[in-house]
Amino acid sequence: TTHIIDGKRLADDLIAEVGNEVRRLAELGVPAPGLAVVLVGEDPASAIYVRNKIKRAQEAGMTSIEKRLPADCTQDSLEAVVEELNQRADVHGILVQLPLPKHLSEERIIRLIAPSKDVDGFHPENVGLLATGQATLIPCTPLGCLEMLQREIGDLSGKHAVIVGRSNIVGKPMANLLLQANCTITVVHSRSVNGKAIARQADILVAAVGVPELVDETWVKPGAVVIDVGINAIEKAGKRRLVGDVNYAKVAPYAKAITPVPGGVGPMTIACLMKNTLVAAQHASQSAR
Numbered sequence: 461t462t463h464i465i466d467g468k469r470l471a472d473d474l475i476a477e478v479g480n481e482v483r484r485l486a487e488l489g490v491p492a493p494g495l496a497v498v499l500v501g502e503d504p505a506s507a508i509y510v511r512n513k514i515k516r517a518q519e520a521g522m523t524s525i526e527k528r529l530p531a532d533c534t535q536d537s538l539e540a541v542v543e544e545l546n547q548r549a550d551v552h553g554i555l556v557q558l559p560l561p562k563h564l565s566e567e568r569i570i571r572l573i574a575p576s577k578d579v580d581g582f583h584p585e586n587v588g589l590l591a592t593g594q595a596t597l598i599p600c601t602p603l604g605c606l607e608m609l610q611r612e613i614g615d616l617s618g619k620h621a622v623i624v625g626r627s628n629i630v631g632k633p634m635a636n637l638l639l640q641a642n643c644t645i646t647v648v649h650s651r652s653v654n655g656k657a658i659a660r661q662a663d664i665l666v667a668a669v670g671v672p673e674l675v676d677e678t679w680v681k682p683g684a685v686v687i688d689v690g691i692n693a694i695e696k697a698g699k700r701r702l703v704g705d706v707n708y709a710k711v712a713p714y715a716k717a718i719t720p721v722p723g724g725v726g727p728m729t730i731a732c733l734m735k736n737t738l739v740a741a742q743h744a745s746q747s748a749r
């Protein structure tokens with residue numbers, strides 16, 4: 461029978477662990493880790509993500525700050541907010557919720573965040589550290605996927621991992637992380653020729669495409685472990701629902717283990733954000749000593 465990977469429960473466990481460490485540090489007089497989340501505009505999905513991040517930070521005993529800017533704010537006003545957060549000693553992690561409205565430069569904002577507070581791990585300095593195996597702040601979604609894979613499989617050495625998607629926030633860092641975990645890596649993307657046949661060779665299949673239910677059973681080797689990163693809102697029978705990039709009903713019977721949507725990668729992503737904020741705060745308190 462297929463093992464359904466319970467991302468919600470694993471995330472609860474990880475947040476409880478982070479919370480214990482926050483309390484232990486508090487007893488030593490270390491100030492609570494502080495997470496700042498910046499939201500530009502009114503995108504409803506982004507607003508839900510931000511609300512969840514703030515809620516989870518509080519559960520872990522951290523302080524949180526939410527900064528909201530209007531959708532038509534200027535690049536300068538957003539940069540001023542980030543610069544202020546860079547300076548604040550009570551803020552250890554800064555997350556600017558993406559995507560930003562089209563008139564703003566995401567690249568410039570990502571570069572402006574102090575690398576030591578870059579809890580999303582998107583700053584080029586942190587990307588370079590990840591690529592060279594020295595990273596401390598690793599992008600949350602791939603980090604959550606790795607954690608689930610290691611719990612499911614144990615040692616990943618020699619496994620063939622196929623990652624579908626090559627975005628900077630999921631596909632590429634996932635490939636780097638799994639490479640460091642000694643997997644053999646193939647990245648399949650929109651220009652790949654016969655990606656399906658390549659995916660079918662995978663022991664580990666990670667789908668991060670943004671196409672609802674693209675991956676069906678014809679993409680999957682029986683016994684593979686399938687991680688579905690996709691979060692897609694679709695209309696089905698007149699109702700709005702969330703589906704992944706994997707057709708769960710068709711793939712689950714063939715997989716050794718699979719993550720559901722919702723309740724898989726999503727909650728683990730947020731839990732890893734808390735972990736990264738703790739790591740950033742620990743580093744700050746060490747360098748202050």
Ligand code: NAD
Binds near residue numbers: 629631655
């Ligand atoms: P993206 O749009 O930036 O990248 C998608 C990638 O898929 C591209 O590299 C593209 O080359 C590839 N692709 C597109 N069509 C393809 C096809 N037919 N075959 C093979 N490859 C194809 O997306 P992203 O930011 O990486 O996000 C991917 C999905 O993951 C989205 O559904 C997004 O909502 C979701 N997501 C979830 C979380 C989470 O916390 N669970 C976090 C980030 C993104």
